[in-house]
Amino acid sequence: MRPPASRLERVEAWGMSSASAAYVYRPTSIEGILEALKEAEECSIHAAFKGGGNSYGDAFQCAEGVVIDLSRMTRILSWDPATGVLECEPGVTIRAAWQHTLPDGWWPPVVSGTSFTTLGGALSANIHGKSSFHAGPIGEHVLEFDLLTVTRELLRCSPTENSDVFFAAIGGFGLLGAIVRIAIQMHKVHSGLLEVEAFRTRNWQSTFQVFENYEKMADYLVGWVDCFAGGRSAGRSLIHSARYLKPGEDAHPEESLRVSAQALPDTVMGWVARSRMHKLMRPFVRPLGMRLVNAMKYAMSRREHGTRVRQPLAKFNFLLDSAPNWKLAYQPGSLIQHQSFIPKNEAMTVFEKIISLSQGRGLVPFLGVLKRHRPDRFLLSHAVDGYSLALDYRKTRSNAEDLAALIRVLDDVVLESGGRFYLAKDSTLTPGSASRIWPQETVEKFVELKRRLDPSGLLQTEQSKRVFGDFARLSWDERPQVESP
Ligand SMILES: Cc1cc2nc3c(=O)[nH]c(=O)nc-3n(C[C@H](O)[C@H](O)[C@H](O)COP(=O)(O)OP(=O)(O)OC[C@H]3O[C@@H](n4cnc5c(N)ncnc54)[C@H](O)[C@@H]3O)c2cc1C
Incomplete structure (x- = not known):
């Protein structure tokens, strides 16, 4: 027995690197979710939830199963x-x-x-x-x-x-x-504006120095890293630090707090419609083009260095939304992200190695984003007291194998340093990786809760099967174990 064929849809990873057919339900109430779960149970197929579909990989995919899309529960x-x-x-x-x-x-x-x-x-x-x-x-x-x-x-x-x-x-x-x-x-907040300061750095050392100097006073810190730079310039970056305004610093908060004051511009650079930006970007989203774009961005950052400006909260935080569909510039091909979280003492060495390995294999990430993190109390936490580096790679038919081989090497480098990964960005972790990312007792605790709340293992995604193993069939001991490198 199968759900109605009319429900069959293609469900694609945000980064476009994988897709699968699933029976999609879009409930607007709890009753609707229960109906979709019942359908999956009666058909003996798995089910998974989906929100806005913004996870880069297969975190919401459930091939030939039921995908319960909750994006219409918007009250x-x-x-x-x-x-x-x-x-x-x-x-x-x-x-x-x-x-x-x-x-x-x-x-x-x-x-x-x-x-x-x-x-x-x-x-x-x-x-x-x-x-x-x-x-x-x-x-x-x-x-x-x-x-x-x-x-x-x-x-x-x-x-x-x-x-x-x-x-x-x-x-x-x-x-x-x-x-x-x-x-x-x-x-x-006391204003719809942030005070944003920019710093241009020459190499990894000065990049980490800026983060260390500003983490005590900033509310936000983010670094764009030029991944094409090597040698003494490796790790050169443009870092933005931002802070909320204190009461009284914005003379007209009632204006900056208006939704209209936060609107992203309709055009990029004053003349390209935002919706068409990906078309303009496409010729550049190639190794040579991106080398040029990164070099130009770094050169132009000279003007920004040391400046202090006020920026709307939405503009600072959602820069990527100002060019909707920008990911389409990666076509033909797709976008995969490798975001690793590394303890602070190891971070510089590990990131240096990751970039230099990528450069050595001719697979340079087109975009690198550096952030600072601290640990938290959540069971399957991806955070460490350290840094994360998110790297965007273009995957094509011709580089797919080489890229997969590179990512396997990078994963080993990350895990050997006590690093972690973030499943929202993952599309490449190898089977059984859970036991390498988190301590065994943590994974066991999660599996125990899973058995209590979902005894039949109904809820499974393509990613969970890959990273944890099949919850429905396997006991912990039978889960795929990966040999330590
Ligand atoms: C351009 C871009 C930038 C991003 N930047 C960041 C960033 O700065 N920081 C960051 O942390 N992440 C970032 N992400 C990742 C994104 O925030 C996460 O993937 C987030 O989970 C997406 O939410 P979603 O609503 O699209 O959920 P989906 O991607 O649809 O689902 C995510 C997971 O949540 C589950 N799920 C969804 N809704 C529910 C529910 N109601 N109940 C139970 N399970 C549910 C799904 O099964 C899936 O496993 C970015 C993504 C994009 C595309």
């Missing part, structure tokens, strides 16, 4: 401008959330580089922002959520109620149930 259930507590359904996007609360002086406590992420997807991945080094991941700002489990329980979870589930379902990638209601503490 804001309550908003209290006095306390800044927002209560909503999981399909509310970060964009819809800030548009609702900013005029009252509240901004999401943590945001991703795109505002199209849903809050359900944000919690399930436990997203981090450029503020990760002091604000932590989004989970730390969640007051409570309701989790609908395969066992048909509606569990209220908070740091004190069902806390084991709270700390595992946040960052649990939808494998323990559907997050159907969220209460989150927004962050008080």
